[in-house]
Amino acid sequence: MYATDSYSALLVPPRPAGLSDPRALLRDLFDTAVAAASAGHCLPPRLPAPPRGRTVVIGAGKAAAAMAQAVELHWQGELSGLVVTRYGHGAPCRKIEVVEAAHPVPDEAGQQAARRMVELVGGLTADDLVLCLVSGGGSALLAAPAPGITLADKQAVNRALLKSGADIGEMNCVRKHLSALKGGRLALHCAPARVETLLISDIPGDDPALIASGPTLPDATTCADALAVLARYGIAVPAHVRAHLESGAGETPKPGDARFAGHRSITLATAQQALEAAAARARELGIEAHVLSDSVEGEAREVALVHAAIARQVAQHGQPFRKPCVLLSGGETTVTVRGRGRGGRNAEFLLALAAALDGQPGVHAIACDTDGIDGSEDNAGALLSPDTLARAGARGLSALARLADNDGYGFFDGLGDLIVTGPTRTNVNDFRAILIV
Structure with a gap:
């Protein structure tokens, strides 16, 4: 008892x-x-083997600087490169330059970093490796307006999207089709080098093509999809921006495009x-x-x-x-x-x-x-x-x-x-x- x-x-x-x-x-x-x-926890075990040629590191996002730092600490061999992150999110690196820029609305610093990134990957060979470090926030930080679109145009559209209630997939659909680098276009600048993309996902569902608007991955969405998002949320855009989308000039490379053959993406961390x-x-x-x-x-x-x-x-x-x-x-x-x-x-x-x-x-x-x-x-x-x-x-x-x-x-x-x-x-x-x- x-x-x-x-x-x-x-x-x-x-x-x-x-x-x-x-x-x-x-x-x-x-x-x-x-x-x-954290990049220090999840990135080192997933690094690829060094190539026969050069290794160039590029990237964008709130985690990009920490990812670059982790690469430097664990990479066997020479490397160089540039990543862009949000103001205040930098980390000390010796070989990879870290640039800070604005988020969530892009600024000139991000635009300049994007231009320099394209220059860095120019002239590479098939023996070279481009290691692209991508995380959430990269859409705003990698600011490269498409021809005929200005930075001011992108800033205005970004502000409107942020206030509209659109989800991240819808916002990134519009951003891809107003960009010169998003939606897989950055990878095309790297040819004929192999591209390995390491990602930290901020996207529900973890679709790699949506993280930071997928700068190195083919894009299944279309200009028509982007126009539908603008219509759904009543977002007005200048006539030349609408014409860019309606003409198809903003179309992105699609899944199955042979130019992405041999490239690989690895998602390191998820919700x-x-x-x-x-x-x-x-x-x-x-x-x-x-x-x-x-x-x-x-x-x-x-x-x-x-x-x-x-x-x-x-x-x-x-x-x-x-x-x-x-x-x-x-x-x-x-x-x-x-x-x-x-x-x-x-x-x-x-x-x-x-x-x-x-x-x-x-x-x-x-x-x-x-x-x-x-x-x-x-x-x-x-x-x-x-x-x-x-x-x-x-x-x-x-x-x-x-x-x-x-x-x-x-x-x-x-x-x-x-x-x-x-x-x-x-x-x-x-x-x-x-x-x-």
Whole structure:
């Protein structure tokens, strides 16, 4: 016969040590996910063998400098090259030049880097290797407008796409057909050298041709597809830009094109790998983890409603999972900007999640961009607790009012709940974790 206390202990599992500080636990899971997607971790084992001739390294993206650094540290033989990354995302390299440029709207620095990249791969031979390092953000950073299109044209279209609510595939479809290098065209400049592309994926579904608009990979989309995206979101473009698309002048090389024979692409890191690493870390701490999806898309505030409904079901009914547990998801949501506030898609997600949960006891959450920059702000994301709305009310902050103004940054900044990491130099998109205790 057991005493009452002992019998209760048999029915109720011991509380995992990690649950004593939910916020620290959630930050730990995010840091684990980022580390799993870092270039230093995932790139060295996938390097190709050196060629008989020269090795030239080129690349673009938020992780490009860290990838270049990893290549330098582990490459056997001579190499040279140039990569372009976002301002503040550089890394020290000795043989590969690192240029910093603007993101998400391209600038002259990115355009100049693209021109120099083309010059570097000119005159190569079949004995040479071009190692192309590609990660999310490369679409804006590798700024090479097609003939007849100006940098100002591309900047205006980029701004409109970013505000429209278009998903990343739709945005990159338009970008490819207004570019001189995206959609496989950069690889054509490398001929007859062999091209090996190493990628860190920020694309739901991890289609290599979509990452940074696929500068070295053939493109299955068309100018007609790009025009359809512009029409779908009501994006007006100058007459000469429309004529460029309607005439077919912006068409990209397609799958099956013999000019890509012998080339290879390898995806090094994905959202799924980052989520699996975070799940393994949670289980190490004694907390069951469930990956809902690595490729969630849609409006951030609508995605939040679905996550809130699942979290409430777990918290109130123990379905479909028993608590304590953590729910993990990745992908890339969108925000249709209607207000004048500050905040990226992760802050928007958390703000909508807070409103939907309405103080549900025992539910904590984190949402961050794995590149360390939520949209164009200086934070990676933010944290949410059961008392978020109560603390906000005490400070005169309305979640619904801030959501209507797209001001997730201002809301969480007012609570001291922003997460600021600085650039992580990788990018596998959104990371969300909801802890239910």
